[in-house]
Every structure is written in structure tokens, then in C-alpha cells.
Amino acid sequence: MTLLLLFNITNGLIVGAFYVLMALGLSLILNLSNVINFAHGGFLVLGGYIAYAITPYVGFWGALLLAPPLTAVIGLIVERLLIRPLYGRDPLYGLLLTFGLAFMIEDGTRFIWGAQGKPVAIPAFLAQPLSSDLFFITWYRLFMVVVVIVAIALLFLLLRYTRLGIRIRAGTLDLETVAALGINVQKLRSLNFAVGIFLAGLSGVLAAGQLGLDPTMGTNLLMPSFIAIIVGGLGSLPGTLIGGLLIGVAAGLTSVFFPAASEAVMYIMMAVVLLARPRGLFGEEGIMS
Amino acid sequence: MATSLRPTRVDRRTILKTGAAVAAVQFASPYIIKARGETPIRIGMVDPITGAYAAIAQGEVAGAKFAAEEVNKKGGILGRQVELLIEDSANDVGTGVQKTRKLIDRDQVSFIIGDVNSGIAIAMAQVTSEKKVLHIVSGGHTDPITGTSCSWNVFRVCNSTAMDCNAIASTLIEKLGKKWYFLTPDYAYGHSVQSGFEKLLKAAGGTFAGSLVPIGTPDYSAYLIQAKAFSPQVLINIMGGGDQVSSLKQFVQFGLDKQMAVAGTLFELESIRAVPDAARVGWWTMEWWWDQPGVPHVAEFNAAMKKITGSAATARNWFGYTSVQTLAAIANQEKTLDAVPLARALAGFKLPPEIALQPGQPQYRAGDHQLMSTVFVGEAHPAQGDPDNMFAVRSPVPGEKAAGPVEDTGCKIQWPA
Numbered sequence: 001m002t003l004l005l006l007f008n009i010t011n012g013l014i015v016g017a018f019y020v021l022m023a024l025g026l027s028l029i030l031n032l033s034n035v036i037n038f039a040h041g042g043f044l045v046l047g048g049y050i051a052y053a054i055t056p057y058v059g060f061w062g063a064l065l066l067a068p069p070l071t072a073v074i075g076l077i078v079e080r081l082l083i084r085p086l087y088g089r090d091p092l093y094g095l096l097l098t099f100g101l102a103f104m105i106e107d108g109t110r111f112i113w114g115a116q117g118k119p120v121a122i123p124a125f126l127a128q129p130l131s132s133d134l135f136f137i138t139w140y141r142l143f144m145v146v147v148v149i150v151a152i153a154l155l156f157l158l159l160r161y162t163r164l165g166i167r168i169r170a171g172t173l174d175l176e177t178v179a180a181l182g183i184n185v186q187k188l189r190s191l192n193f194a195v196g197i198f199l200a201g202l203s204g205v206l207a208a209g210q211l212g213l214d215p216t217m218g219t220n221l222l223m224p225s226f227i228a229i230i231v232g233g234l235g236s237l238p239g240t241l242i243g244g245l246l247i248g249v250a251a252g253l254t255s256v257f258f259p260a261a262s263e264a265v266m267y268i269m270m271a272v273v274l275l276a277r278p279r280g281l282f283g284e285e286g287i288m289s
Numbered sequence: 290m291a292t293s294l295r296p297t298r299v300d301r302r303t304i305l306k307t308g309a310a311v312a313a314v315q316f317a318s319p320y321i322i323k324a325r326g327e328t329p330i331r332i333g334m335v336d337p338i339t340g341a342y343a344a345i346a347q348g349e350v351a352g353a354k355f356a357a358e359e360v361n362k363k364g365g366i367l368g369r370q371v372e373l374l375i376e377d378s379a380n381d382v383g384t385g386v387q388k389t390r391k392l393i394d395r396d397q398v399s400f401i402i403g404d405v406n407s408g409i410a411i412a413m414a415q416v417t418s419e420k421k422v423l424h425i426v427s428g429g430h431t432d433p434i435t436g437t438s439c440s441w442n443v444f445r446v447c448n449s450t451a452m453d454c455n456a457i458a459s460t461l462i463e464k465l466g467k468k469w470y471f472l473t474p475d476y477a478y479g480h481s482v483q484s485g486f487e488k489l490l491k492a493a494g495g496t497f498a499g500s501l502v503p504i505g506t507p508d509y510s511a512y513l514i515q516a517k518a519f520s521p522q523v524l525i526n527i528m529g530g531g532d533q534v535s536s537l538k539q540f541v542q543f544g545l546d547k548q549m550a551v552a553g554t555l556f557e558l559e560s561i562r563a564v565p566d567a568a569r570v571g572w573w574t575m576e577w578w579w580d581q582p583g584v585p586h587v588a589e590f591n592a593a594m595k596k597i598t599g600s601a602a603t604a605r606n607w608f609g610y611t612s613v614q615t616l617a618a619i620a621n622q623e624k625t626l627d628a629v630p631l632a633r634a635l636a637g638f639k640l641p642p643e644i645a646l647q648p649g650q651p652q653y654r655a656g657d658h659q660l661m662s663t664v665f666v667g668e669a670h671p672a673q674g675d676p677d678n679m680f681a682v683r684s685p686v687p688g689e690k691a692a693g694p695v696e697d698t699g700c701k702i703q704w705p706a
Contacts, residue, residue, distance in 0.1 A: 004518050011510050018508075107339070115343035117534050117563030127542050127567065135517060135543045136510050210542070211507065211535040212563055216341055220505040230305075255511035259500035260475050262511060274305075 008252040011136050016228075016248020017148045018203065020241050023225035023232075024155065025199030027240045030229070031172045032192045034091050035083060038098035040225070041218025042105030043197050047071040047204025048213045049109050052118050060123055064205050071201025072194045079193040084186065102218070110215040117214040126209075144206050151202060152241065155195070159237070168192050172235070224248075227266050231273045233280025242281060329369040330626070332357070332616060333376065333392030334609075335403035335413060336427070340380035341505070341530050342405045344559045345605045349427050350375055351598055352609030353402065360617040367620060373613070378404050385409035389416045399626045400425070402612045407431035407478055414443045421705065423628040423635075425615060427608040430555075431481045432698065435659035439700035442632050444658040446608050446615070448691070450478065453554035453574045454485035455693060456664035456686040461572060462493045465550040466522025471499025472512055472536060473527045482527045482554055497521075502528065502536075509536040513543055526553045526571070533560050537568045546570055556669055558603040561679045566671040569679055575665040577604035577647065578682055580675075586643045601677035607646060611660075614644040615653075629705060651688050656695030658702070661688030 022044060029037045051067035058066060078101070086093045126140040159165035167188055171178045179185045207221065224247055232243025247266045255262040273280060334353055336346040357373045365371050374396055378385035385404055392398045393416070401417050401424045404410045410429030417424035418440040426434050426445040430453070435445045461469075469490060473479040483499065490497055498519045500512045513536075516524055524545070528536050533556065540551060546567075556573035579591040579601040590610070594602035618641070620626060623634045636655040645651055651661045667682040692698075 004514070007514050008511060011514060015508050015510060110339075110343065115347050116559050117344070117531055119563055119565040121565045129542070129544045132544065132548075135545065135548075136514055138542045140542065141510075207507075210539065212531070212538055212565075214531040214534070214563070215343070216531065217507070220507045224507075252511045255500065255515060259502065259512060259515065263503040263506065 004256055005253065007136065008256055009249055012249030012252030013245055014137070014141050014145055014248070015252065016245035017145050018206065019221075019224045019228050019248055020244030021148045021151060021199055021206070022203045022221060023228040023240045023244050024152065024237060025196035025203070026225050027229050027237055028168075028199075029193055029196040031235055031237075032168055032175075033083070033087065033094075033189050035086075035094035035098065035193075036091060037196070038095060038222075039078075039101035039105060040098075040196075040200050041220075041222035042102045043071055043075060043200035043218075044204040044207065044221060045109055045213075045215060045218040046074065046105055047201030048120070048208035048217070049113055049118075049204075050201070051205040051208055052113070052120055052213055055120070060121070060209070067205045068198045068201035071204065072198040075197025075200075076190060076194045079190050083193070084189075087189070106215050106218065113213075113215070115215065117212050120208040120213055122209040140209060144210070147202070147206065151199065155199075156237070158195075164188075164191060224251075224266060227270050230270050230280055233283025236280070236282040239280055239282030329372075330366045331372050331374055331392075331396055331398040332400045332402060332613060333374045333389070333396060333398035334427075334612075335376045335378045335385055335388050335392070335401070335409070337380035337385075337405055337409070338375070338377040342380055344563075345428065345530070345557060345603075346405045348559060348598075348603050348605030349405065349609035349612075352594070352602075352606035352611075353427075353613045354609075355593060355597060355606075356610040356613035356617075360613065366617050367624060367626070371613075371617065374398060378406065378409050380406055380409070382406075382409050382412045386412050386416055389413045393417070393420050393422055398422070399620075400616045402427050402609075402616075404429055407434060408476075410434055411438050414438065414440050418442050421628045423616065423631050425612040427612045428605060431477050432485075435657040436698040436700050439657055439698070439702055441702050441704045442628055444615070444632075444635055444653050444660070446611050446660050446662070447604075448574075448576050448662060448664060448688075449659055449698075450481045450554065451485050451693065451698070452659075452664055452688065452691040453576070454482060454489060456691040457552070457554060457572065457574050457666050458486060458489040458493075460666055460684065461523055461525075461550075461552050462490070462495065465552065465572070467493060467495030468520075468522045469495060469497040469499075469525050470516045470519050470521035470523070470549075471497060471525045471527065472509070472516065473499055473501050473525075474504050474529060474532060475501040476504060478529065479527050483525075486525060499525075502532070504532060506532065507535070509539045510543075512536075513539060513545060517543075517545060517548070521549055523550045523552050526551055526556075529555070530560065531563075534563045534568075537564055537571075541568045541570065557605065558601070558677065558680070559605065561669055562600075562677075569669045569671045571669055573667065573669060573680075575604060575667060575680055575682070576662065577607040578665045578667075578680065579603070580678065580682075581647065584646070584648055587646050590646055601675065611640070611644055611646075615640070618644065633704075648685065649687065654689075654692070654695065656702070657698045657700040659692060659698075661692060663688055664691045 026040050051063035055063045129135040130137045228244035232239030251262045254265040357371050376388035405428040407429035410426045424443045428447045432449045473483045551571035581587045591602045594606050619635050639650040639652040647663045664686045665682045666684045
């Protein structure tokens with residue numbers, strides 16, 4: 001039993017790491033642009049399908065490198081054409097826009113690639129478990145966790161030490177002063193949006209390798225990311241990180257005792273956090289606030 | 290572009306509302322596909338063309354459209370052309386019912402076909418029996434449709450879950466062992482299949498455990514850890530569509546295929562296509578198969594579907610095809626569009642070979658209106674030769690044998706006075 005619990009905690013951390021990757025992108029966009037990006041799941045799917053489309057030419061590793069920036073470019077275009085005009089309005093406008101966008105992306109992928117799921121092959125050596133005892137840790141999942149850690153480290157370094165990162169953080173706190181200092185806020189928001197969508201695209205490629213591709217997969221993965229943000233606390237990237245890991249572990253542990261509730265437990269956690277500490281676990285402090 | 294620098298902050302409440310809306314996305318109805326013209330006899334088809342079942346629903350629609358063309362080439366129904374009106378149920382019961390009412394009341398269809406989702410099919414059946422419209426359930430599998438909820442006007446082409454379970458259970462027990470672990474989707478269809486299997490396994494003295502998994506779960510690792518802890522001889526994977534694809538992929542990546550067998554009822558060709566070679570494993574039931582050497586008309590049908598869809602015909606293509614062809618055949622035989630005499634004639638009606646496309650002459654059983662279609666039990670494998678040759682039929686089980694006696698279904702048909 002102890003072993004089973006230990007397995008589930010480890011496994012929950014792996015699953016949680018994936019939620020974190022997606023939630024961080026969502027959180028970045030929310031913090032600086034005040035857009036609740038409903039289409040984040042859509043961009044994830046897009047990232048996966050782009051990887052699927054270019055794999056025959058550039059291989060799995062090429063796709064892993066190229067698909068996220070390509071998704072980010074699409075994100076950049078969407079931001080410039082559709083989202084920018086809505087800055088400064090009630091957040092509901094952005095919400096409705098991205099809500100519609102989510103449908104368009106889902107049906108768009110269905111139109112281009114078909115409703116039928118697509119198999120995505122990963123290099124054979126990655127598709128093996130580490131050992132028959134640790135069967136649930138495949139090299140691919142380990143690799144995924146490493147990618148997530150590297151991505152998070154790079155993101156935090158970017159925010160902490162680069163000019164762009166410092167401006168993003170400053171903009172989150174006080175956009176008016178940042179603008180008064182002569183910084184091009186529009187450009188800042190665009191770049192920030194692109195970084196967020198880059199993370200969605202990366203999540204998409206990683207998810208495709210593990211779970212396969214399906215136009216509807218974005219919706220299933222979006223919800224845990226929203227919960228991660230709320231549990232972790234709005235405006236706090238470290239909070240999002242902890243929130244994602246927490247719900248991953250909670251869902252894993254619940255599946256030992258009451259599998260049917262493993263999804264519900266995430267919502268229960270959210271409810272408990274909101275009742276006990278409405279701003280979320282780390283909603284007060286952290287590098288973004 | 291003028292942009293305020295002090296945008297309204299997003300607050301917690303907005304996020305919560307957003308969350309509620311995300312949940313609602315799955316129930317929204319994005320759009321309607323319609324095929325209209327000016328032809329007299331209308332058949333209404335309601336299927337979830339968008340959403341999680343989109344791939345298989347579109348397969349049924351493709352088969353039904355082809356059947357309508359074929360029927361029209363041969364003079365239509367009672368000398369009138371057939372028009373197929375297709376509506377999207379968006380995988381939502383309310384939408385499915387509303388579309389069914391609309392087809393009957395406004396479009397004046399003579400027949401109704403659908404839905405892939407059993408819950409929607411049962412709800413639609415209440416409307417069609419109330420309105421006295423002949424209704425063929427093309428692809429919803431739960432037992433009550435031709436069991437406890439059966440109705441005089443409702444006939445089913447695809448198998449009941451009991452038929453699929455009965456057909457494969459003895460093979461699994463004999464070949465693979467009696468200790469099973471269930472991976473079951475937590476809704477009517479999953480419960481129905483699992484309880485069918487449990488009954489048969491208990492009778493054979495087997496043991497089992499299982500997980501009920503919420504639909505749309507993105508990751509199956511936690512459930513696979515439970516499964517492995519039970520160390521079963523067979524993992525029974527009842528998950529459907531994308532869920533089955535994801536869970537099988539992870540099952541194989543974890544190397545569990547080397548430690549236990551995997552099996553279940555449906556692993557449809559659409560799903561086999563969506564997994565990589567390594568995950569094309571296990572024992573399953575196929576409800577129709579495109580490669581049936583020596584069975585008349587199958588090759589022609591397969592070739593025709595291939596021309597339309599680009600790949601081999603699937604069971605879903607055949608469901609849609611057979612549904613439309615059945616309606617045309619019975620109406621032309623009885624020379625009426627009146628639902629009651631047509632339903633009476635269809636009870637016990639044997640499908641001619643060009644519609645049956647399988648060995649024997651399956652009939653719509655009079656006692657429960659279930660088509661006694663052959664169940665093809667076999668093994669999935671990576672493509673050999675033809676890209677769609679990914680399933681080897683080991684034993685075709687006749688429908689009557691798989692279905693068991695009518696009394697067991699709990700169906701008592703009440704005819705209108």
C-alpha cells in the first residue's frame with residue numbers, strides 16, 4: 001500500500017508538471033494582458049497538429065523544436081489582429097473572443113486534419129519504461145518532466161534577468177508607469193502573449209507524443225490548468241507551479257481510493273482553497289505581484 | 290489604436306465564471322450541417338458530428354449518404370427520391386431531442402436515424418414513439434435500447450453491449466485467463482459493458498477489480514498503476530474514442546502489454562487508425578469488417594466507401610448504410626410510409642445479402658427489434674499489406690448466439706392500439 005501511494009505521488013508530480021507547463025502560459029497572459037485565454041487549449045492542439053504535420057520532414061526532434069515557435073507566431077498574429085483591439089475593455093470581451101476562437105481552432109483542426117485522431121510516433125527508446133518496477137516512468141515522461149523543468153527555469157530566468165522579463169513584471173504591477181517610461185507597451189504585451197502561446201504549443205507537442213492527437217483534446221487539458229491557477233493564486237507564477245503539482249498529486253492519490261472521483265477532487269480542492277483563502281495559496285506574493 | 294493603460298483587472302469571480310463556461314463548452318452546439326434539396330421522401334439523421342464522437346458519427350453519415358444515393362439510383366422509395374437531412378446532436382441529449390422534434394415537426398421527415406450516443410438515442414426514441422415515426426438506432430450500444438426501454442417503433446443496427454460481451458467473454462476466459470481488471474468509462478455505456486462482463490466472469494468462477502474513469506480524462510497513468518497493483522491476466526479496456534486511444538497508448542508505453550493481455554468489446558477501426566503500431570494489440574469485437582473473403586457484395590461496398598472516404602469501410606459506414614437501406618427496403622416492400630405497418634413488417638425482417646454484407650441473413654428480431662448481426666471476434670495488429678488491414682477475425686459469432694434469448698433482454702414491446 002505504501003508503495004502504491006508512493007507510486008501515485010510520483011506519478012501525480014509527473015502529471016502535475018504537465019499541467020504546470022500549460023497553466024504557466026495561461027497565467028502569463030492573464031497577468032499582463034488581463035485576457036482569460038479560453039483558446040489556450042486550442043493553441044495546445046494546434047501545436048500538436050503542427051508537430052504532426054512537420055514530423056515527416058523534420059522528425060520528432062525537429063518538430064519538438066519547430067512546432068512551439070510556429071504556434072507562437074500564430075499566437076502573435078491572433079494577438080495583433082483580434083486581441084489587441086480589446087485591451088482596456090471589460091475582460092469579458094477578451095473572454096468571449098477567445099471562447100469563440102477555441103471553437104474555431106477545434107473545428108479548423110477537424111476540417112484540415114479530420115475528426116479522426118492521429119497517431120503520433122515517438123522515438124522507440126523513449127517509449128520504454130525505466131524498469132519493470134517503475135513501469136509508469138517511461139523515458140518519454142521523464143524527458144517531458146526535464147523539458148518542463150528547463151522551460152520553467154528559462155522562463156523564470158527570463159523574467160528575472162532580461163530586460164523583457166523585468167518589463168513584463170513591471171507591467172504587471174503598474175502598466176501606466178512602464179508606459180510613461182517610454183516602453184512600448186503594445187510590443188510588450190505581444191511578446192508576452194507569444195511566450196504564453198509558445199508554452200501552449202510546447203505542451204501540445206509533448207501531449208501528442210504521450211496521448212495521441214484529437215481535435216477535442218484541448219478542452220480536457222484546459223480545465224486542470226485553470227484550477228491550477230486558482231488554487232495557486234492569481235498573479236503568482238510560483239503559485240501556479242505549486243497549484244499544478246498539487247492537483248496532479250491529489251488526483252493521483254484519489255484514484256487509489258475512489259477512482260471515479262479523481263477528477264472531482266480537483267474541483268473540491270479549488271472550492272476548499274477559495275473558501276479558506278480566496279486569493280489562492282500564493283495569491284499575495286510571488287514574483288508577479 | 291487607442292488603448293487604455295489601466296484595463297479592468299480580472300478578478301476571481303470572473304475566473305470562476307470562466308471555469309463554469311469552460312465546462313459548458315462541451316454542451317454547446319457549434320453548428321448544423323444540412324443537406325437539403327427538393328426531394329419528396331425525407332429521412333432525418335441525428336448524430337454527434339461535432340464533439341468527442343465526431344469521427345465515428347461522420348462515418349455513419351458517410352455510409353448513410355452513400356446508401357441514399359444508391360437507393361435513388363434504383364428509383365428511390367415508392368418511386369420518389371430520398372432526401373437525407375442531417376442534424377448535429379453535438380453529443381448533447383437536449384440538442385438531440387430538439388433536433389429530432391424539429392425534423393419531425395418542421396421538416397416532416399418520414400423516418401429518423403440516430404444517435405451514436407446511447408443516452409441521446411433513448412431520449413430520441415421517446416420523441417419518435419410519441420410522434421409515431423419509425424426510428425433506427427444506427428450506433429448507440431447500451432442494452433436498454435432494445436431491452437428495458439424498447440419500443441414498437443425503434444430498431445437497432447449496431448449490437449447491444451450484451452451481444453459484444455457474450456461474443457468475446459468465453460474466448461477471453463479460455464485463452465487469456467479469469468483474473469480481470471476493468472478500465473471503465475463512468476457513464477451508462479461503460480457500466481453496461483462492465484456488468485455484462487462481470488456476470489459472465491462470475492459464472493466462470495473468475496475474479497476482478499476495476500476503475501471507473503471520468504470521460505475525457507487526459508491521463509491514465511494513475512489508473513494503470515492501480516491495474517498493475519492488482520496484477521490481472523487481462524486488462525479489459527472499455528474506454529471509447531479518444532479515451533481508449535490515450536489509455537492504450539500509455540498502457541503500451543508502460544510496457545504493461547508484456548505483463549498482461551488487453552481486451553474489450555469495441556476497438557473500432559477509427560480508433561485503431563488513431564494509435565501507433567505498438568498499441569495495435571489485444572482481443573476485441575468488431576461489429577462489421579471490410580475484409581470478408583467470399584461474402585457477396587462486401588468488396589463492392591468497401592470499394593465504394595474507399596472512393597468516398599479514402600480508406601476502407603468501417604463498421605460505422607455500414608451502420609449508416611444499413612439503416613437507410615433497411616428503411617428503403619421495408620417501405621418498398623410494404624408500399625407504405627405508415628410507421629405502424631412498417632414496424633410490424635420490420636419485426637422479423639431478414640436483410641438481403643446486398644444490405645447485410647456478412648455471412649447468413651441477419652434479421653431484426655421480432656421480440657426486441659435488435660438486428661442479429663454477426664459479431665467478429667479477433668485480434669488487432671499493426672497494418673499488414675493494406676493500411677487498413679489491422680484486425681484479424683478469429684471467430685465470427687452469429688448474432689442469435691451472442692444475443693441470447695429475448696426474455697433476458699427485459700424487452701416487452703407494446704404496440705399502439
